[in-house]
Amino acid sequence: MSRVSDYSWRGAFVARLIIGFAAAVTGARALWVGCAPDPKPRVYFANHNSHGDFVLLWSSLPAHMRGSTRPVAGADYWGKAGVRSFLINKVFRGVLIDRAPKADGPNPIEQMGAVLDGGESLILFPEGTRNLEDGLLPFKSGLFHLATRCPDVELVPVWIDNLKRVMPKGRTLPLPLLCTLTFGTPLQLQEGETKADFLARSREALLALTPEEA
Amino acid sequence: MDRQTLNVFIAVGLFLALASLVGQILKWKKGATPVIDNLNARINAWWVMVAILGVAFFFGKAGVLVLFYLLSFFALREFITLTQTRMGDYPALVAAFYCVLPFQYFLIYIEWYGLFSIFIPVYVFLLMPFLASIGGDTTRFLERTAKVQWGLMICVFSISHVPALLTLNIAGYEGRNLLLIAYLVLVVQSSDVLQYIWGKLFGKTKVAPNLSPSKTLEGLIGGVASATLLGGVLFWMTPFSFFQALGFAFVICLMGFIGGLVMSAIKRDRGVKDWGHMIEGHGGMLDRLDSVCFAAPVFFHLVRFNFT
Numbered sequence: 001m002s003r004v005s006d007y008s009w010r011g012a013f014v015a016r017l018i019i020g021f022a023a024a025v026t027g028a029r030a031l032w033v034g035c036a037p038d039p040k041p042r043v044y045f046a047n048h049n050s051h052g053d054f055v056l057l058w059s060s061l062p063a064h065m066r067g068s069t070r071p072v073a074g075a076d077y078w079g080k081a082g083v084r085s086f087l088i089n090k091v092f093r094g095v096l097i098d099r100a101p102k103a104d105g106p107n108p109i110e111q112m113g114a115v116l117d118g119g120e121s122l123i124l125f126p127e128g129t130r131n132l133e134d135g136l137l138p139f140k141s142g143l144f145h146l147a148t149r150c151p152d153v154e155l156v157p158v159w160i161d162n163l164k165r166v167m168p169k170g171r172t173l174p175l176p177l178l179c180t181l182t183f184g185t186p187l188q189l190q191e192g193e194t195k196a197d198f199l200a201r202s203r204e205a206l207l208a209l210t211p212e213e214a
Numbered sequence: 215m216d217r218q219t220l221n222v223f224i225a226v227g228l229f230l231a232l233a234s235l236v237g238q239i240l241k242w243k244k245g246a247t248p249v250i251d252n253l254n255a256r257i258n259a260w261w262v263m264v265a266i267l268g269v270a271f272f273f274g275k276a277g278v279l280v281l282f283y284l285l286s287f288f289a290l291r292e293f294i295t296l297t298q299t300r301m302g303d304y305p306a307l308v309a310a311f312y313c314v315l316p317f318q319y320f321l322i323y324i325e326w327y328g329l330f331s332i333f334i335p336v337y338v339f340l341l342m343p344f345l346a347s348i349g350g351d352t353t354r355f356l357e358r359t360a361k362v363q364w365g366l367m368i369c370v371f372s373i374s375h376v377p378a379l380l381t382l383n384i385a386g387y388e389g390r391n392l393l394l395i396a397y398l399v400l401v402v403q404s405s406d407v408l409q410y411i412w413g414k415l416f417g418k419t420k421v422a423p424n425l426s427p428s429k430t431l432e433g434l435i436g437g438v439a440s441a442t443l444l445g446g447v448l449f450w451m452t453p454f455s456f457f458q459a460l461g462f463a464f465v466i467c468l469m470g471f472i473g474g475l476v477m478s479a480i481k482r483d484r485g486v487k488d489w490g491h492m493i494e495g496h497g498g499m500l501d502r503l504d505s506v507c508f509a510a511p512v513f514f515h516l517v518r519f520n521f522t
Contacts, residue, residue: 165299168304171304
């Protein structure tokens with residue numbers, strides 16, 4: 001069911017290494033609270049605090065979903081040749097988009113929509129950039145445009161907890177603390193919902209998954 | 215592994231086989247209730263834990279040191295995950311995981327009693343707050359440093375006193391110190407298990423409803439009494455006489471009970487039921503080791519003071 005045709009054996013090997021490393025360092029646990037791990041096309045949208053976020057989310061998915069779930073990443077950072085290019089293309093099979101799309105360049109919403117049309121899922125960080133504070137930044141409008149383009153696709157909020165403590169900003173050595181990923185109830189764009197309302201609602205849905213502080 | 219250690223493991227294996235049998239009969243007679251499912255999960259996890267302990271014992275001193283190093287690591291990671299720290303604690307936490315933990319076990323490996331018994335309570339105690347102050351973040355400073363120090367005391371210092379039993383030179387007991395570890399682990403854990411069984415069978419009066427709703431007076435008395443008796447009967451594993459072994463076992467059980475209570479209080483305060491999810495049916499590593507944490511240093515020093 002997963003589309004692994006352009007998956008080289010080297011990519012698969014490195015993927016296993018990364019999954020093992022992420023699991024060992026973070027003891028990551030995936031809690032499917034609001035939905036079941038189902039390999040139908042979905043958009044997993046999560047909070048973004050660290051470069052490790054999509055790696056952790058991606059490796060915490062069940063094996064049969066990993067091959068058909070692709071992280072959306074900025075072309076400016078990941079498009080560079082060498083290790084990064086190998087990782088994003090051969091290991092994670094990322095969807096590279098231009099964060100400041102030009103009029104004559106590819107349209108990011110169309111790029112993401114095509115992946116969903118093809119039966120695969122996406123990992124998206126609607127804050128658009130890494131948030132170094134607590135809580136969530138306001139969402140960029142990409143999630144709304146994608147929901148308008150693909151109204152039938154389920155949007156699943158995923159709260160990634162504790163990775164900020166594992167890899168604080170500007171530090172290289174990760175701390176071996178435990179992380180959890182909470183998968184919430186899928187949501188969709190409602191009839192006549194405005195952009196502001198939809199973005200606020202999806203942001204609330206993600207915030208609702210944060211663990212309560214004692 | 216010598217003959218006696220092997221016998222201990224065979225006896226434990228037979229007991230576990232009996233437990234598995236009882237668990238399956240209960241499931242067959244009463245159906246799969248949550249309590250019975252949890253009981254069977256616990257028994258299955260015990261098989262795995264005993265097997266891991268067996269492998270470590272097979273490799274002798276090195277095996278036991280590596281095993282308890284890992285147990286300390288998993289415990290500390292659960293402890294720090296559950297306590298709130300701030301960005302400014304990063305240097306202190308890096309030091310805790312990557313320096314203090316390995317160095318404590320290195321000191322035990324080279325059997326330097328004079329340093330491993332005071333390294334964390336004195337030197338780390340004084341240096342950690344300095345590391346935490348480097349970032350300049352004074353928010354909840356005392357609270358934060360206290361938490362990291364507490365985590366190191368419980369998860370590294372206390373647990374490391376189990377393999378530290380190997381460093382004791384007891385006249386007439388040379389080369390058999392592994393058995394002393396087996397004795398401690400056996401008495402502590404059987405006290406936990408027996409308190410659980412007595413509590414499930416006869417438990418009525420809650421002994422600390424706010425801290426640990428599952429602990430009952432009947433379970434406490436029955437469990438401690440029977441585990442103390444077991445510790446006495448196992449005196450042949452130790453350098454003690456029967457009555458000495460009774461006394462040691464009683465202290466071990468009591469410290470284990472205190473440990474379970476204190477660690478429960480921390481969990482309640484943080485609003486969780488278990489420290490983690492590593493061990494199916496039991497919860498986290500610290501849920502299984504809370505009693506060992508409190509019993510090990512006291513047992514170590516009592517034996518050292520009286521028998522070396």
